[in-house]
Amino acid sequence: MYGIDLGTTNSVISIIDNDGKPRVIENKNGGRITPSAIFTKDNKEFVIGENAKKKYGMDPTHTILSIKRLMGANEKIKIDEIEYSPEELSAKILRKMVDDANEKLGINYNQVVITVPAYFDDNQRNATKKAGEIAGLEVLRIINEPTAAALAYGLDQREPRTICVYDLGGGTFDVSILTIGENICEVNSTAGNTRLGGDDFDEILSKWIIDIFERDSGVLISNQTVAISRIREAAENAKKQLSESNEADIIIPFITQDENGPVNLELNIKRSEFEEMISEKVQETIECVKNAIEDSKINKSDISEILLVGGSTRTPLVQKSIEEFFGKTPNRNLNPDEVVSIGAAIQSGIINGSIENIILADVTPLTDRKSTRLNSSHGKLT
Numbered sequence: 001m002y003g004i005d006l007g008t009t010n011s012v013i014s015i016i017d018n019d020g021k022p023r024v025i026e027n028k029n030g031g032r033i034t035p036s037a038i039f040t041k042d043n044k045e046f047v048i049g050e051n052a053k054k055k056y057g058m059d060p061t062h063t064i065l066s067i068k069r070l071m072g073a074n075e076k077i078k079i080d081e082i083e084y085s086p087e088e089l090s091a092k093i094l095r096k097m098v099d100d101a102n103e104k105l106g107i108n109y110n111q112v113v114i115t116v117p118a119y120f121d122d123n124q125r126n127a128t129k130k131a132g133e134i135a136g137l138e139v140l141r142i143i144n145e146p147t148a149a150a151l152a153y154g155l156d157q158r159e160p161r162t163i164c165v166y167d168l169g170g171g172t173f174d175v176s177i178l179t180i181g182e183n184i185c186e187v188n189s190t191a192g193n194t195r196l197g198g199d200d201f202d203e204i205l206s207k208w209i210i211d212i213f214e215r216d217s218g219v220l221i222s223n224q225t226v227a228i229s230r231i232r233e234a235a236e237n238a239k240k241q242l243s244e245s246n247e248a249d250i251i252i253p254f255i256t257q258d259e260n261g262p263v264n265l266e267l268n269i270k271r272s273e274f275e276e277m278i279s280e281k282v283q284e285t286i287e288c289v290k291n292a293i294e295d296s297k298i299n300k301s302d303i304s305e306i307l308l309v310g311g312s313t314r315t316p317l318v319q320k321s322i323e324e325f326f327g328k329t330p331n332r333n334l335n336p337d338e339v340v341s342i343g344a345a346i347q348s349g350i351i352n353g354s355i356e357n358i359i360l361a362d363v364t365p366l367t368d369r370k371s372t373r374l375n376s377s378h379g380k381l382t
């Protein structure tokens with residue numbers, strides 16, 4: 001039995017090992033996270049993951065990103081004259097995750113627990129289940145991502161408490177206030193923005209790089225697709241580096257050429273400069289946190305723990321802003337990319353009995369959810 005975090009940007013699959021401990025299973029290329037990217041041309045082979053993501057810059061019409069945004073929507077995606085439902089395309093990702101894991105472990109499991117955002121409605125949950133079925137999988141349960149995170153942290157086994165799960169990924173942000181303990185988990189409120197995430201940080205940094213390059217070199221590159229996609233990649237790398245160090249070098253050899261020959265791009269950025277650029281976006285997430293707390297009718301001071309989920313919570317300014325807001329250090333002991341998938345695996349272990357002493361977690365029916373505030377522009381693919 002597997003636990004799968006089927007993410008907008010990346011997906012992760014985990015299993016409970018024989019020793020009862022959860023473990024992420026690497027994909028065929030050795031990656032612990034698999035981009036939720038799909039590439040297909042002439043409707044022959046479907047390429048999923050890192051290689052599909054790389055195709056986006058070169059062949060965007062045959063590359064599908066962020067299909068999760070369309071789950072539950074009555075929309076079709078046309079690729080080379082053939083129409084696919086979001087469920088069918090998500091099924092390709094799920095199948096690839098399970099196939100890679102089975103191959104790696106030399107087994108043939110097809111039972112899964114899949115996570116969804118707490119704000120997903122019935123339609124979106126059913127679509128996710130259907131995606132699993134199309135992939136030939138038996139979907140044992142759909143559980144909320146924040147609940148999975150809480151499970152991974154073992155919070156269900158302690159005394160009841162109210163927690164905040166702050167999830168900032170590549171393209172989406174959501175925050176949930178949960179009451180958890182004594183084997184139940186209630187989602188009190190959720191808020192977020194389905195168009196806010198680390199991709200925005202990359203975009204802002206890319207624009208900064210382009211502006212400086214054009215100003216200093218006098219060469220215009222904003223209309224050069226390949227140059228722009230290389231800058232995007234360099235921006236994401238620099239962003240990640242700035243999570244570890246106080247400055248980063250951005251070097252792209254032969255980014256373009258002018259009448260004198262090849263032109264290189266070479267810049268340095270300080271963490272403080274980057275933080276200034278993204279501060280408005282980070283503040284937007286804090287406003288959502290305020291909304292979620294207000295809707296939950298729970299006092300901020302009664303929130304005993306803040307869990308960080310999603311790759312973008314590695315950004316120091318994000319951590320600092322949350323800490324300032326709550327007056328508490330958020331818990332980031334577990335890998336923010338993997339915590340949801342680990343929680344899904346734990347849920348699968350609870351279901352099949354390989355993890356004892358836990359009766360049940362989550363299964364928060366939609367009607368129990370007190371409030372959801374989302375700024376979303378549901379529908380468009382990136």
Ligand code: AMP
Nearest residue numbers: 009010169170198240243310311312314
């Ligand atoms: P997720 O959707 O949770 O997989 O998160 C993906 C996002 O996390 C992407 O925007 C990544 O660029 C971002 N990310 C990954 N590692 C880091 C890091 N070390 N610092 C800042 N952002 C990161």
